Every structure is written in C-alpha cells, then in structure tokens.
Amino acid sequence: MTAAFAKASASQALVLAALIWIATTLGVSAPFDSYAFVNSVVFAQGGQFPAGAGDPLPGITPREFEDFRLGLDDFKSIEQPSEGLGPLFNGAGCAACHNVPVVGGMTPMTEMRAGHRDADGKFHVVGFTTLFQMFSIPDHRCQAVMPPEVNVIARRMPIPLFGAGLVEAVADETLLALEDPFDRDRDGISGRAALVTDVATGQRRVGRFGWKAQIATLLTFSGDAYTNEMGITNDMFPLEPLGGISQARLRECDLVKDPEDFVDPRTGKRAIDNFEGFMKFLAPIPRGAITDEVRAGEQVFAAVGCASCHVPTLTTGANRSAALNRKTLALFSDLLLHDVGTGDGIEQGAAEQNEIRTPALWGLRVRRPLMHDGSAATVTDAIGQHRGEAAGVIERYRAASEPMRRALLAFLDSM
Ligand code: HEC
Numbered sequence: 001m002t003a004a005f006a007k008a009s010a011s012q013a014l015v016l017a018a019l020i021w022i023a024t025t026l027g028v029s030a031p032f033d034s035y036a037f038v039n040s041v042v043f044a045q046g047g048q049f050p051a052g053a054g055d056p057l058p059g060i061t062p063r064e065f066e067d068f069r070l071g072l073d074d075f076k077s078i079e080q081p082s083e084g085l086g087p088l089f090n091g092a093g094c095a096a097c098h099n100v101p102v103v104g105g106m107t108p109m110t111e112m113r114a115g116h117r118d119a120d121g122k123f124h125v126v127g128f129t130t131l132f133q134m135f136s137i138p139d140h141r142c143q144a145v146m147p148p149e150v151n152v153i154a155r156r157m158p159i160p161l162f163g164a165g166l167v168e169a170v171a172d173e174t175l176l177a178l179e180d181p182f183d184r185d186r187d188g189i190s191g192r193a194a195l196v197t198d199v200a201t202g203q204r205r206v207g208r209f210g211w212k213a214q215i216a217t218l219l220t221f222s223g224d225a226y227t228n229e230m231g232i233t234n235d236m237f238p239l240e241p242l243g244g245i246s247q248a249r250l251r252e253c254d255l256v257k258d259p260e261d262f263v264d265p266r267t268g269k270r271a272i273d274n275f276e277g278f279m280k281f282l283a284p285i286p287r288g289a290i291t292d293e294v295r296a297g298e299q300v301f302a303a304v305g306c307a308s309c310h311v312p313t314l315t316t317g318a319n320r321s322a323a324l325n326r327k328t329l330a331l332f333s334d335l336l337l338h339d340v341g342t343g344d345g346i347e348q349g350a351a352e353q354n355e356i357r358t359p360a361l362w363g364l365r366v367r368r369p370l371m372h373d374g375s376a377a378t379v380t381d382a383i384g385q386h387r388g389e390a391a392g393v394i395e396r397y398r399a400a401s402e403p404m405r406r407a408l409l410a411f412l413d414s415m
C-alpha cells in the first residue's frame with residue numbers, strides 16, 4: 001500500500017469516526033453484531049440489554065472515539081492459526097470470553113489455573129505459568145497437559161470490562177490510602193494493595209485488574225491476554241505459552257514467526273494498543289431503577305459493613321483525557337486483596353494463595369454466575385460464601401431483619 005493511500009484512509013477513518021461519534025452522542029445506537037445472538041441465548045432477559053451497555057464513555061473526543069471503534073473491531077475479530085492463534089489457546093478472540101450482555105462483558109465459562117502445593121503448604125509454579133490452555137490448533141500435538149505434580153487446580157471466570165478505563169485512572173495513592181494490612185483499626189478487615197511491576201511501563205504500580213489484582217494497566221493486560229489466552233505473541237509478552245508441553249514439542253507446532261502482533265502501517269498501532277483503546281473508553285453499565293427499597297438497601301449495605309471492602313465510590317486522578325480526569329466511579333470495590341475464605345490456592349502477582357481482589361459490583365445484574373470460580377449462582381449464594389475477613393460483616397447481615405435483607409438484594413439487583 002502506498003503511503004499516500006494510507007494517509008487518505010486514516011483521515012477518512014477519522015471523518016467516519018467523527019460522524020459515528022456525533023450519531024452516538026445524539027443517542028442513535030448502531031445494532032451490535034453476531035455476538036448478540038450468543039448473548040440473547042446466554043443472558044436470559046429476552047434479549048433485552050440494559051440501555052447504554054457497550055457505549056463509549058460520555059464526553060470523549062472524536063479521536064478517542066476512533067481509538068474505541070478501532071479497538072472494538074479488533075476485540076471482536078476471530079483470529080486464525082495462520083495469523084498466530086495458538087498453538088495453545090483459550091479463545092480465538094477477546095470477545096469469545098467477553099461478550100455478555102454485549103461485547104466487553106463476560107461469558108459464563110471458566111478457564112483453568114494450576115500449580116503445586118508442597119508439604120509445607122508453599123505454592124510452586126509447575127513449568128511456565130499457572131495458566132493451562134483448554135485448546136490447541138490442529139493437529140493438536142501441542143494440547144496442554146497437566147504434569148503429575150499438579151495438585152492445585154482452580155477455575156477462573158472472565159471479568160467484564162465496562163468502565164475499565166476509569167478503574168485504570170484511579171491513582172495508586174488512592175488505593176494505598178485504603179489498605180490496612182495490619183488491621184490497625186481492628187475491624188477484622190485488612191486489605192492489601194497488590195504491588196506489581198507493570199510490564200508496559202516498567203514501573204512499580206498498584207495492580208488492580210484480574211482476580212488477584214495481578215496487573216496494573218490495560219495495555220499490559222492486553223499484551224498478557226493476547227499471548228496467554230490466544231497464543232498471539234507481542235513485543236511485551238514474546239514467549240508462546242507452554243501449558244505443560246516441552247519447548248521441542250512447541251517448535252513442531254509453532255509455525256508463525258514471533259512476535260505475531262505487529263504495528264499496522266495504516267494506524268501506527270498494534271492490536272494490543274487497539275484493545276487498550278476499546279477498554280479505556282468503554283462506559284460502565286448504567287444503574288437500574290433507583291426505588292425507595294433500593295435506597296434503603298444501600299443503607300443496609302453500609303450499615304452491616306459490606307462497604308468496608310465494596311467501597312461505593314473512588315475518584316480518578318489527573319488524566320490527559322477529559323473523560324477520565326477526576327471522575328467519580330461507583331465501582332463498589334477497594335480493588336484490594338482480601339482473604340474472605342474463598343481463595344483458590346494459586347499465588348499470582350502479589351497475591352497469596354487465599355487472597356482475592358474485591359470484585360467491583362457495578363454491572364452485577366448482567367453477570368452470572370458469581371465469584372472468581374463461578375461457584376455462586378445467585379447474589380445470596382455469593383454473600384453466603386464470604387468468611388475470613390468478612391466474617392463479622394456476614395454475622396451482621398444474617399442478624400438483619402427480613403425486610404432489610406430484601407432491600408439489600410433490591411439494591412444489589414439495581415447495579
Ligand atoms: C478464554 C477466555 C478469555 C479470552 C479469550 C480473553 N479473556 Fe480477558 N479475562 C478472562 C478471564 C478468565 C479473566 C480473569 C483472569 C484472572 O484474573 O485470572 C479475564 C480478565 C480480563 C481483564 C481484567 C478486567 C478487570 O477489571 O479485572 C482484562 C482487561 C481482559 N481480560 C482483557 C482481555 C483482552 C484484551 C483479551 C483479548 C486479547 C482477552 N481478555 C481475552 C478470559 C478471557
């Protein structure tokens with residue numbers, strides 16, 4: 001392709017983006033895509049998606065909208081082995097696991113992590129990482145195998161990405177101010193910030209993404225997921241996942257030269273930059289109806305102490321993008337690591353075996369099942385599983401009157 005053509009198509013794309021942006025901000029929404037079929041089967045509300053689900057953040061610029069749109073395209077695309085998919089993989093596209101109720105959400109399936117716990121209770125990674133991919137490309141010689149020393153196996157649910165850019169924009173100091181690792185206030189609840197080295201920037205940061213808060217930024221998550229979920233290597237994560245097989249075996253199946261993600265000359269971006277753009281500007285799911293019962297339930301939520309971990313709002317720091325700059329997000333999470341007795345036995349990033357990051361409760365009404373391993377079918381089941389640091393709070397919840405507990409559920413159903 002000639003440079004002149006490339007330039008023309010880039011500026012045409014921007015004009016198109018501006019037009020779609022105007023249409024979107026005027027409330028004219030485009031129909032979604034074939035994933036909507038999957039969604040309407042999986043998400044049992046008669047195909048009724050909450051208004052605004054999948055929209056970009058309000059107030060973004062045409063250029064930011066272009067990032068969002070390009071990113072959505074890449075996020076939805078299905079990759080082929082000839083483009084680098086595999087040899088080992090969990091899904092052929094990001095949206096394969098992030099599409100309920102619309103692209104960007106989750107999917108009710110779990111992937112597998114595993115490792116070895118020794119006689120002293122110490123955790124060891126077996127082989128390359130703790131992730132064991134479910135699929136392989138034909139002829140399947142490189143199908144993942146669990147080595148015999150594996151004695152810890154954990155399931156993990158996908159996490160929806162609505163509002164992820166706002167989560168990324170919360171300053172580390174805000175999260176550090178919430179932690180109480182030694183429980184100085186003696187409320188039984190500690191909460192630790194997950195300090196990790198961010199691969200994209202090389203900086204020491206507070207992790208906030210993933211069930212173990214193992215990753216700090218959306219670009220790093222994009223690079224990690226592209227390699228580890230899809231087998232598409234990139235300059236940040238250049239090594240193909242091994243899933244218990246040998247390097248020699250991998251070489252027999254891995255026919256595409258690494259890194260498999262590259263800069264598109266038309267846009268100057270890698271696919272992982274596009275994924276970042278989509279997730280950064282994807283809006284949170286709007287709240288459902290706020291009735292008197294919902295308002296009463298919010299008070300119960302605070303009074304029994306759910307809000308100690310599921311902190312109702314956080315504020316983003318200074319940000320170059322006006323749409324992310326000093327915004328309040330109703331996340332209902334402190335993004336810290338807690339032991340609520342549900343840990344999966346896997347050590348990952350800064351998280352210990354029994355620690356899980358408090359999940360955000362926004363968008364709760366459009367995802368099931370709940371908890372990191374999908375072991376709770378209902379909100380009541382999820383609450384019932386909390387122990388450990390949450391024991392005192394759960395005792396107060398159980399002691400609450402029937403109408404109070406009903407109000408609490410109405411409140412959670414409005415998320
Ligand atoms: C096979 C299913 C699958 C595929 C494919 C997949 N994901 Fe995920 N995603 C998950 C699971 C499972 C988690 C939770 C991971 C964990 O903590 O162990 C997750 C978590 C995330 C998170 C963290 C969100 C948060 O708020 O904590 C981001 C960001 C993300 N995925 C982005 C992507 C991108 C980008 C792609 C494509 C390159 C992708 N995912 C492909 C299953 C998938």
Ligand code: HEC
Nearest residue numbers: 306309338342356357358359370371372382389390393397
């Ligand atoms: C000590 C901190 C803490 C307290 C207190 C707490 N939670 Fe949680 N909550 C968590 C953690 C951590 C998880 C994730 C556990 C897992 O996935 O294994 C969680 C998970 C959940 C989930 C499932 C969310 C999802 O996306 O899967 C719901 C719903 C929930 N909590 C509601 C509540 C309610 C309601 C209360 C008060 C009665 C409460 N929590 C009190 C930390 C807490």
